[in-house]
Amino acid sequence: MTDWPRVQLHVVTGKGGTGKSTVAAALALALATSGRNVLLCEVEGRQGIARMFDVDPLPYAERRIATGLPVPGESGPPGVVHALHIDPEAALLEYLSMYYKLGRAGRALDKFGVVEFATTIAPGVRDVLLTGKVFEAVQRNSRNKGAQQYDAVVLDAPPTGRIVQFLNVSDELAGLAKVGPIKNQSDTMMTLFRSPRTAVHLVTVLEEMPVQETADGITELEAARLPVGGIVVNLVRPRDLDEEDLAAARADSLDPGRLADELTAAGLGAEEDLVEGLLAEARDHAERRALEDSQREVVAGLDRPTYELPRLPGGVDLGGLYELAGELRAQGLA
Template structure:
C-alpha cells in the first residue's frame, strides 16, 4: 500500500515501486482505486478497463531478467458485480440490478461498502493460487491507496463490516481481508516531502496505523532537491559571507559578463537556497525520528514521464527497496 498527503506524489512513487519490484522475472500488479486513471497517464497507455493489463517491463535484475508490470483500475461498481457473481451466482440478474441503479446506490450510499469492495478486489489478486484457472499469479501487488487522511478508515472498514455481519460470505471475506492487511505480507508505505505539513501528516498517519494494528512500512521522501552547494558554501550563503569578487571572477572565467547586479542576484538566490536547505534538513531529522526505513527520491527537473519512472525505480532499488 502506498499512501501520502495529497500533492506528495504518492501515485508516482507507487508506479516506481511496481517497476522496481518487477525484476528477475517477477510479475507485479499495480492497482488504483481513486478513479482518476492516473496509471494510464503515467505509463502513456489507453484508459484502463476493469481488467488486468500488462503495461510495462520492469527493471532488469542482476541476472539480466526483467519482469512485467500489470495494471488494474478498480471501480466499485464493477467490483460489486463481480462479487455478486462469485458469491451469489446472480449472473444476468446482477446486470438487471445495474440497469435499475441498485449497484450505484449500494456503492455510493451504503456506509463502507465502496471501500470493502475495493480492498476485496486487491485481496483476491493477492490470494490467487493454482486453483484460480486462467488468472495471473503475482509476486507482488502494489496499491496506489487513498491519501493519509483516509487511509486508516479505508483499510479498517472491513473490521467494522465483520462486526456487523455475524455469518455468511460477507463476514468471511471481511475477516479474511483484515487478516491479510494485518499480516507481514502487507506494508503501508508513506510518501512525504521535506516540508512541515506533509511530515506532520506522515507522523500522525503512522500513529493511527499502529493504533489500528496495521503494518507500517517505509517512509518515501519524494522530490528531494539536489545538493548544489557544499556545506561550507551553504553556511556562508546563510550568513551572508559569500565572496562577491570571487563569484564575479568565476563568472568572467566562464565567459559571463558579471556586473554588480548579477552578482547580488546570485548571492540572494544562494541565500534563499541555503534557507530552504536548512528547513529541509530540519524536516529530514523529524523523518529520521519516525524510526522507519527511509528512502529518498530526487525531484525530476523535466517532470515525471515513463523515463522518469524508471529513474525513480532504479533509485529505489539502489537503496535496497
C-alpha cells in the first residue's frame, strides 16, 4: 500500500549531490506498476534522464523509456515510464500554438530571439512555462488532442533552495503580470500545486548540511502552503557491523592480530600495510555511521514519512534504478 494514494504529481527536490534525479527516476519506475503509466519530467537542461536510462538525448517530446516493476501474483503487464525534457523556449512556442494558434508566427518570434529575451528578462515567466507544461501533463484537456494520459507525473525539480520560488509561480508573477492569460494560468496551476494531488518529496543524505537544508525546505514549503511529501534518505551505508565492533573501530581498539589471522584463514595475504589499511577503513566507516545515526535522529524529528535507500556499491545503472524502485515500493512511497 502506498502512503500517497491521492497524489498524481510527485515533485522531487533536494540539495545538490544528494541524488534527487536518481530518486526521481527510481520513483517513476516504482509508480509504473499494475498497468500504471507514468511521465518522468526534467526541467534543468542537463539531460540526466537520458544518461540514467542509457537512451539518446531527449527532445521536447514524450518518449517511452522503460517499463515499471512487475508485481508478483498479477497477470497484467507493468506500466510504462515515459520521459520529457522540458525547456522554456519550446514550452513557450507550444503555449503560443495551443492557446493563441500562433504556429508559424511563434516560430518566427523564436528566430528573432524574442523567446530568449522574454525568459531572460522575466525569470518568473520561465518558471511559469516550465511548470505549466508539467501542469498540462497532469491535467490534460481538449487543447492537446490525442495526448497520452498519465496516472502519475514525477518531476525532477530544481534544488531545495529554489523549489518554493519555482512552484510558487503565482506569487513570483505578482509584480510582473497582475492580469491577463499568463496570470490566469499561474493561478490555475497553484490550485493543483497546493492540493492533495501534489506532494513535494525531499531527498537528503545523512550529513549536517543536507539535513539542515531539508529542514529549512520543509519550513519554506509549509509557509508557502505547498504540500510536503516524504523525506528520502539516500546513499545510506550498509549496517553489517554490530555496535560493539563499531565502537571498537572508532576507538582504534580492534585487534590487528585477530584481523591478520582471519585474513590468513581466508587464504588472503596478511601484510602489515593491508591490515593497517583495513583498520583505517573500519575507523572511517564507524565514524561515518556515527554521524549518520545522529543525523537520522534529526530527520526523525522532522516528523515526515521517511524512506531510506542504500548506497549501491557498483554505482547507479538501469539495474540499480530498478533495485532502488523496489525499495521505494516496499517502503510505501510508491
